[in-house]
Amino acid sequence: MTDALTRTTARTAAGITLEEGLELLRKMTLIRRFEERAARLRAAGFIPGFLHPCSGQEAVAVGISAALRKDDVLTSNHRGHGHLMGRGADPAQMYAELFARSTGYNAGKGGSLHMIDADLGFLGANGIVGGGIPLATGAALQLKRRGSEAVAVTYFGDGASNEGAFHESLNLAALWKLPVLFVCENNLYGEFTRQSEHMVLENVADRAAAYGLPGVVVDGNDVLAVKKVAEEATERARSGMGPTLIEAKTYRHKGHFEGDMARYRPKEEVEAWLKRDPLLLFPEVLREELGATDAELDAVRESVEAQLDRDIEWAKEQPHPTPEDALRHVYVDSHNGKALR
Amino acid sequence: MTNFTFADGIRQAIAEEMDRDPAVFVIGEDVGESGGVFGVTKGLWDRFGPDRLWDSPISEEAIVGAAVGASLVGGRPIAEIMFSDFSMLAMDMIVNQAAKTHYMTGGKLSSPMVVRMITGTNGSTGAQHSQSLESWFTHVPGLKVVAPSTPEDAKGLLKSAIRDPDPVMFFEHKGLYTGRGGPAGDVVEVDPIPFGVGRIHRAGTDVTVVSYLKTREYALAAAETLAEEGISCEVFDPRTLVPFDYEGLRASLEKTGRLLIAHEAPARGGFGAEIAAWAAENCHDVLRSPVMRVGGHNTPIPYAPVMEQFVLPMTERITDSIRALVQNPSRQLQSL
Structure with a gap:
């Protein structure tokens, strides 16, 4: 016991304790296992809609969220499950939403593409590529108006950096020094198309220079590196110095959506990236630099699996909405189930 | 005789609502010191300053997107689209985002905001500055659509729009506030006018x-x-x-x-x-x-x-x- 305690407090890598490191690993593992199980549950008929799995990109969501405070807010994109769980969202309510149940995060009205957790400041995944970027910019404007030190984070992909919404928002945020972290998860593909076929620049981060804000490239498969740049960017934002564009280079292990076999990607490329799986890299860091034992690492995986077993069981038991529930929530002031004429 | 014009109605509604609620602010092109292309926000700058009047770049999607985003975290934004024709550049934020916020989130979030759009034909303004696009927005569940025709209605309905919990598309016909409808200055007290009453x-x-x-x-x-x-x-x-x-x-x-x-x-x-x-x-x-x-x-x-x-x-x-x-x-x- 003494050994374990000593290890936890004394050994650090990139400024974290073993306990903190195991928590980062737990979140990354949770995201990966959540996605794997979601794919199986969809195949088994529990999930009626789209899934855009984020397996392989977990270190970005977890690293960014590790730098955030409770009052910060986030917007996300179509590949948002990791962003939610990185922020601490409840997998049970996420599954319930995916299963289209009335106790899911969005009462069965959103599904994967629109999931929120307002209590966590998670303002929503988004079905429109680039759609969440102006929303985070506007949230940051209101946070700044309020005199808050909170920041807004928006996650998007390399493909979204070709949308007008991205360019208009970067300009606006830089101009008004808004507290925003523009987090680009560059997974090399916009849907089925390689980055090199949809833009000339190698780095999305280089686009920041055009609008007068810093653009930073980081290894998106290194959770501690992501955490570090996020800490720098949040500090900048909180002190009134404005937004940062963070480009996290990463890779999605699966296709654009669940069911896409992604045959447009070279086999060698996929194999090379699988060797750089954040869930292989980070346990090694924990082992070598923080002295984590096999038992400790195994315990993380086991606790995640047990949690997901319980969460899925709970979600399966949740009630379905009624057809007429479709008429509610069109307007805030018409909750009586009457669609407005 | 009272000289209270359509432009006065709009400006007074904004000013009175900004006095009432610090969450209310305006965002749009030339809405700051210059007072807008039709002079509708003239005078507000001296009274309320840059924290209430965000004079934005020519970026309609970012203007409306910023309004939607601000509305999600407690803001009560009024986005101004200089000509309703330009709302086409912001349609994703209006139709795919604001209109559906409350619904997609199962009622957990909402987008209380106003998009003011200067609309209609007013003397050779041409095909891209003259359209009347209000029916497009009536087709989108989740939006409310307001179309006043008098100074009193403009004032009372805009007050209601700013207080409304849902996204409101507010159309202002430029023929109603140019010439004799332009800023005059008399103040007329008008209470908020409820929606849905002809x-x-x-x-x-x-x-x-x-x-x-x-x-x-x-x-x-x-x-x-x-x-x-x-x-x-x-x-x-x-x-x-x-x-x-x-x-x-x-x-x-x-x-x-x-x-x-x-x-x-x-x-x-x-x-x-x-x-x-x-x-x-x-x-x-x-x-x-x-x-x-x-x-x-x-x-x-x-x-x-x-x-x-x-x-x-x-x-x-x-x-x-x-x-x-x-x-x-x-x-x-x-x-x-």
Whole structure:
């Protein structure tokens, strides 16, 4: 016991304790296992809609969220499950939403593409590529108006950096020094198309220079590196110095959506990236630099699996909405189930 | 005599709401010190300053997107789109984001915000600065659509729009606040006007003329002319298109038995079609003639004054149409 305690407090890598490191690993593992199980549950008929799995990109969501405070807010994109769980969202309510149940995060009205957790400041995944970027910019404007030190984070992909919404928002945020972290998860593909076929620049981060804000490239498969740049960017934002564009280079292990076999990607490329799986890299860091034992690492995986077993069981038991529930929530002031004429 | 104009109504509503609630702010192009292209926000800068008036780059998607985002975290933004034609650049933020926030989130979030759009034709403003696009927004569940025609309505409805918990598309016809409608300065007290309550500008017994925005003036002028011929028109301004005062319309039709809808937007797919369909479905028992629409011709708005006046449904065309409807409805239907 003494050994374990000593290890936890004394050994650090990139400024974290073993306990903190195991928590980062737990979140990354949770995201990966959540996605794997979601794919199986969809195949088994529990999930009626789209899934855009984020397996392989977990270190970005977890690293960014590790730098955030409770009052910060986030917007996300179509590949948002990791962003939610990185922020601490409840997998049970996420599954319930995916299963289209009335106790899911969005009462069965959103599904994967629109999931929120307002209590966590998670303002929503988004079905429109680039759609969440102006929303985070506007949230940051209101946070700044309020005199808050909170920041807004928006996650998007390399493909979204070709949308007008991205360019208009970067300009606006830089101009008004808004507290925003523009987090680009560059997974090399916009849907089925390689980055090199949809833009000339190698780095999305280089686009920041055009609008007068810093653009930073980081290894998106290194959770501690992501955490570090996020800490720098949040500090900048909180002190009134404005937004940062963070480009996290990463890779999605699966296709654009669940069911896409992604045959447009070279086999060698996929194999090379699988060797750089954040869930292989980070346990090694924990082992070598923080002295984590096999038992400790195994315990993380086991606790995640047990949690997901319980969460899925709970979600399966949740009630379905009624057809007429479709008429509610069109307007805030018409909750009586009457669609407005 | 009081000199209280449409522009005064808009500006006073913004100022009074900003005094009432610090969450209210304006974002848009030239809304700051310059007071806007029509002078509507003039004077607000000196009183409220840059934290309440965000003079933005020419970035319609970012303007409306910022308004939506701010509304999600407690802001009460008023986004100004200089010409409603430019709202096309912000449609994703209006239609895919704001309109669906409350619904997609199962009622957990909402987007209380106003998009003010300067709309309509006003003297050779051409095809990209003159459109009347209000019916597009009525087609999107989740949006409310407001279309005032008087200074008092502009003020009272804008106050309600700013306080409304849902996204509100607020149309201001530029023909109502240029020239004599421009900023004058007298203050008139107006309480918030509830949505979904129409206003009868002239009572009548032979035909109900539904019109809004600038067209309401033409409808009133037509009614004057026709009164001399013994045709009694009831001019009904719904003031808000979503929600719509169908009860008020029904009550009017029970008196007149005839319905003509006039608006500047092209007749095809215009909001008049929705009103006509509703009346056909719900007022067949009181209608004694076919329902008729008078809209802009189905063309882009031309530049030459002679063509522009031809395309718009102005007093003469409305007058002729009402006369035909009352005197010989079957012949007029053929010409449609």
